[in-house]
């Protein structure tokens with residue numbers, strides 16, 4: 001493939017004090033590709049998403065989103081650290097769905113959706129409400145716009161979270177373990193909405209998940225992270241059925257057979 005990747009990590013390192021979370025990471029995602037990141041706890045999966053969402057700065061390397069440096073600005077032939085205005089502009093290309101839904105409890109569902117696009121994109125109230133209504137339909141919550149988050153189930157709140165992330169019309173959606181805070185019976189409805197979204201929209205999706213069955217269904221590519229590096233990656237049928245690396249096999253065995 002010779003297309004320009006929409007996400008590119010070029011030798012990116014991230015440290016917390018002495019602890020190296022990402023170690024010279026090279027990683028690319030193509031436009032419209034659905035990529036899942038799996039791997040042991042602490043291997044740096046969420047950090048990749050948080051860096052892309054500009055929630056966590058990097059120490060070394062360059063991250064590109066849509067061909068432009070994310071944490072840097074191009075000045076002549078030099079890359080210099082990005083200023084806040086650049087980060088704000090770049091952030092609009094991405095939407096993120098968090099493990100904990102992070103909805104504003106004192107705002108209705110509609111306000112939770114319309115607040116940012118009105119403030120950041122300058123949409124009128126009518127435009128924002130219309131967009132919110134469309135997206136609430138998409139996540140099967142067309143009749144819940146006047147409710148407060150506390151009046152909704154976890155699965156419904158997470159679907160609001162998905163609709164909220166889509167309000168800014170991002171070209172890239174990031175999902176950070178979107179179902180891990182949910183009761184098991186509510187997981188299916190959220191995964192169904194994500195699958196629908198993947199099937200019907202031209203979106204690049206990068207997802208951290210422990211739902212292996214879902215990862216297998218939805219992904220074009222699965223990346224196994226281990227100690228801040230990609231140890232192995234490939235199409236889901238390859239990673240799940242015939243992993244090459246012993247660590248991948250051990251990890252998959254442990255998550256697929258939790259009672260052993």
Ligand SMILES: Nc1ncnc2c1ncn2[C@@H]1O[C@H](COP(=O)(O)OP(=O)(O)OP(=O)(O)O)[C@@H](O)[C@H]1O
Pocket residue numbers: 016021039040041042043044045046047048
């Ligand atoms: N703000 C922080 N300060 C210090 N250490 C941090 C910070 N954020 C993350 N870490 C550490 O970095 C490592 C990677 O974290 P990250 O959340 O990316 O892992 P993960 O692979 O997503 O794990 P999990 O599956 O448990 O969510 C962990 O060891 C974590 O403790």
